[in-house]
Amino acid sequence: MDHEMIKYLAELSKLYFTDEELDDNAIQMTNIVNLMDSIKEIDIEYNPLADNHNVYLPDLREDQNFPSLETSRVLQNGMNSNNCFVVPKVVE
Amino acid sequence: MDITTLKVREMRSLLDEKKISAKELAEGFVSNIKAKDDTYKCYITTTEELALEQAEKAQKIIDSGNATALTGIPMAIKDNVCTEGILTTCASKMLENFIPPYNATIMEKLNAENFVMLGKASLDEFAMGSSTQSSVFAKTKNPYNIEKVPGGSSGGSAAALAAGFCAAAIGSDTGGSIRQPAAFCGVTGMKPTYGRVSRYGVVAFASSFDQVGALALDSHDCGIILNKLSGYDLHDGTSSKNPVPNFTDKIGKDIKGMKIAMPKEFYDDGVSKEIKASVLQAAELYKSMGAELVECSIPSVKYVIQAYYLIACAEASSNLSRFDGIRYGHRSTLGETYEEIIKHSRSEGFGDEVKRRILLGNYALSSGYYDAYYGKAMGLRQLIKQEYNNIFETCDVILxxxxxxxxxxxxxxxxxxPVHMYQGDMCTVPVNVAGLPAISTPCGYDSTGLPIGMSVVGKPFDEQTIIQVADVFEKSFTRIAPKLI
Structure with a gap:
């Protein structure tokens, strides 16, 4: 896996890497993907609609309304002001 | 009285018979933690004051004759379980200061029992690891040998129990994170069937694998704890509506005629000779009790590490996208724009292994790679499940x-x-891929005195039988407690 691919994945992952970290990750991700590549040996198809037996749709409940957490408690772990999360200016 | 060797049910009897008080129990464990946890680093946060308050409240309930199974029992909680008002770090800089505004469902259930919380146990960062050495705050040591890892990711929970720093502990198991540390620390750890216990309020790693479970000194105690944690929760759409039986009801019943499957893939050259010998000795004991040992095969486990890591990391890359430094979690002081703040916050907040798993997950899900990796892994998952089902058509449990x-x-x-780390999970991840219940219990010690664990795997929602089978072995096995330094 080369630097370009790591940079692409870093962008998808919302992460920054220094050049040294890019070097390390290129080596380690190459080793990991080499391990994962043996899965290509097996001839198997997967249809998410027909083959996914992990979720039992009949078991899903109807939507129900419940009280939300108080705003002050929702905000307690973020940088906040006037009942809002503080973020940099997004719109000029 | 040595409280560190008492089972939960023995504590229950002593508490109810007023031979010991809830406060004495809590103080005993707090004292052990204070004396030795600087060395073993099992806890990220200790909650001494709360524990003593809870013990006082529990005692009043005991005195009124209304105690239930876990009233007054001092326990450790893995630090990826949200505890209202108490620091919950996931052993990550990302959540260094995170104080949940709500309780996980399992905490509500434990609090309803009036249990006693001794603290939040260490883990690999975001439960991603097998050694507890990626914890940013407490790199836990194995009580049997301080040079060794306690396993992971619930290494803090397992080591705390083995060291006598709690009576039992809560862990979570995504790919073996309860059973592997239980094996390394010489205690019993049980992962119930996927869906048995609500995941609401447990910080998500891989949602289709994550499952909460218990660590205790034997399988009977695990059953007692899981009796109280299990059941449908409307906050968790994947929790099961299946009825919850008393998990300990089959304890003591004869195993004569029971068929115990032994898949050859788990007894190959990759397994150390001493471990293989110990597990085979346990199998012979079962045989002498009238059980039939059945040789069998699960051919697709050859690919299980790949299937597990591709799916788990894909889910992790999605689950961990919520950590942006805006609503909660580490907020970087760098960056001018919204996007830059998120990237800096995540880059500073996550450790190396967490970042690697996010990268791998995004790789497996990205355009051009999805079918070759994620699609194949999901196909394999169905195949592995089918192979387990085939075994359970004729056998009762797998050893x-x-x-x-x-x-x-x-x-x-x-x-x-990381490649070595992932390959080390070969014996535990198949159970998560198939969503089955499993229990690991000590079955021997190697030549250096380190514990060996064996796993009993059951049919979906048949926790009763694996507890029955593990228990009958435990009754003939003498656990050797670690000698702490």
Missing amino acids: TPTTETTAYNCDAKAVTD
Whole structure:
């Protein structure tokens, strides 16, 4: 896996890497993907609609309304002001 | 009285008979933690004051004759379980200061029992690891040998129990994170069927694998704890509506005629000779009790590490996208724009292994790679499930080693090299891929005195039988407690 691919994945992952970290990750991700590549040996198809037996749709409940957490408690772990999360200016 | 060797049910009797008070129990464990946890680093946060308050409240309930199974029982909680008003870090800089505004469902259930919380136990960062050495705050040591890892990711929970720093502990198991540390630390750990216990309020790693479970000194105690944690929760759409039986009801029943499957893939050359010998000796004991040992095969487990890591990391990359430094979690002081703040916050907040798993997950899900990796892994998952189902058509349980080796050194390749780390999970991840219940219990010690664990795997929602089978072995096995330094 080369630097370009790591940079692409870093962008998808919302992460920054220094050049040294890019070097390390290129080596380690190459080793990991080499391990994962043996899965290509097996001839198997997967249809998410027909083959996914992990979720039992009949078991899903109807939507129900419940009280939300108080705003002050929702905000307690973020940088906040006037009942809002503080973020940099997004719109000029 | 040595409280560290008491089972939960023995404590229950002593408490109810007023031979010991809830406060004495809590103070005993707090004292052990204060004396030795600086060395073993099992806890990230200790909650002494709360524990003593809870013990006082529990005592009043005991005195009124209204105690239930866990009233006054001092326990450790893995630090990825949200505890209202109490620091919940996931052993990550990302959540260094995170104080949940709500309780996980399992905490509500434990509090309803009036249990006593001793603290939040260490883990690998975001439960991603097998050694507890990626914890940013407490790199836990194995009580049997301080040079060795306690396993992971619930290494703090397992080591705290083995060291006598709690009576029982809560862990979570995504790919073996309860059973592997239980094996390394010489205690019993149980992962119930996927869906048995609500995941609401447990910080998500891989949602289709994550499952909460218990660690205790034997399987009977695990059953007692899981009786109280299990059941449908409307906050968790994947929790099961299946009725919850009393998990300990089959204890003591004869195992004569029971068929115990032994898949050959778990007894190959990758497993150490001492571990193989210990598990085979346990199998012979079952045979002498009238059980039939059945040789069988699960051919697709050859690919299980790949299937597990591709799916788990894909889910992790999605689950961890919520950590943006805006609503909660580490907020970087760098960056001018919204996007830059998020990237800096995540880059500073996550450790190396967490970042690697996010990268791998995004790789497996990205355009051009999805079918070759994620699609194949999901197909394999169905195949592996089918192969387990085929075995359970004729057998009652499956017996395997829990790990291929005993606890390794804190600087071993299995800690520092991700490929070695992932391959070390060979004996535990198949159970998560198939969503089955499993229990690991000690079955021997290697030549250096390190514990060996064996796993009993059951049919979906048949926790009763694996507890029955593990219990009958435990009754003939003498556990050797670690000698703390």
